[in-house]
Amino acid sequence: MTFEEAQQELEAIVQRLEGGEARLDEALKLWERGEELYRFCKERLDTAEGKIEELANRAEAAKP
């Protein structure tokens, strides 16, 4: 699952819940899934390290 997919699913769940049409058991299931998606997205943001690396094969790249 990509970040984008997770974010979209999460927002769809929120919409469904806020529409107030979900029955209680469904609402609880949606909430659980939503929390899971939230944690996934948050983790993706938290684990990015901000690494700037150089690709080391300049000599290779320089060959005509």
Added chain:
Amino acid sequence: MKVEAIDYGDRKVYSVGAFNRGVAAWLARLPTVWVEGEVTELRRSDRWASVFFTLKDPQDGSCLGVSMARGQFDALRLELADGARVHAYGRPELFEARGEFRLRALSLERFGLGEHLAALERLKAKLAAEGLFAAERKRPLPLLPARVGLVTGNDAAAKRDVLTAVTTRFPPANVLVAETYVQGPRAAGAVVEALRALCRAGVDVIVVARGGGSFEDLLPFSDERLVRAIADCPVPVVSAVGHEQDTPLCDLAADVRASTPSVAGRLVVPDLAQLLERLERSRAGLERGTRLSLERERGNLDGTRERLARAPRLLLERRRAKLEHSAGRLRALSPKATLERGYAIVRATDRIIRAGKAVEPGERVEVELAEGGFGARVEETR
């Protein structure tokens, strides 16, 4: 051609003439090719059979002596000034008398900006016809790339602009930088190789950034190999090459064209602050929505309970009403009400008399009234 050597014991030695002849013969077997360069030191005399000039590589200053038959050269009427760019078609040769290597030109063409542009237009039309620049080929950029690839020269500006834009907008971004030649004859191949190397290393999107430059500086970015490599790149490519008004062909083949390296940097990563805000808003909505469902469900439950509590009394009232109704109907049907209005019921022994013929004269009957009754005897029947 046989090249004679003199033997001094176990050492073979060639005369200068023999050596030159040998090398010249070997060179003569090389193919005829086109060579591009700038004309300098043009030497022409009506007394000479050939015209001489030097071709200079504008990138690295390499020089190549060229000779061309004077009659042929004059017929072309090129009127070459020092520095004019030409394409010379010929083969290498050795001027044996002086041991000088040079290009023997068979044909010569001026190759200026106009020719460059024409060649570019031809390539552009060809690639466009193949659909390389088609809008439906363009891929969307990933919202949150795990790693961004950056192809750039080692000149600081373009690289710094991209990195600054990326890290300002999204501080935790991972970037893999491939520094490479971005101008000169080796640039196109080097950029192609850098693109491939980045894909092998694993990136989700690639920025190709190069600052502004002369028309010729940017030419490698219109190189067919490079343009094709960008179109075929397995991940989306953002091109930020040159200035707004330059449109190297790589810009057309890229999935997104950015006007500057900074713009490219902002395009490939999301705004972290916005992303976090949106995520937290979703989470708040998640809680609010769940609580909403919970409360509505509780409300339903309370309503049900109230109805349940009201149910026995309701039932009793309904029964009572039904009973009243039945009593009313019962009363309406009772003969009592009829007797009250003055009617009488006549019975003979065990049956109710409904017709005159049902009794015999002299038979005893019982008459029932609203209040009490009396016994009687039948006088006559009709």
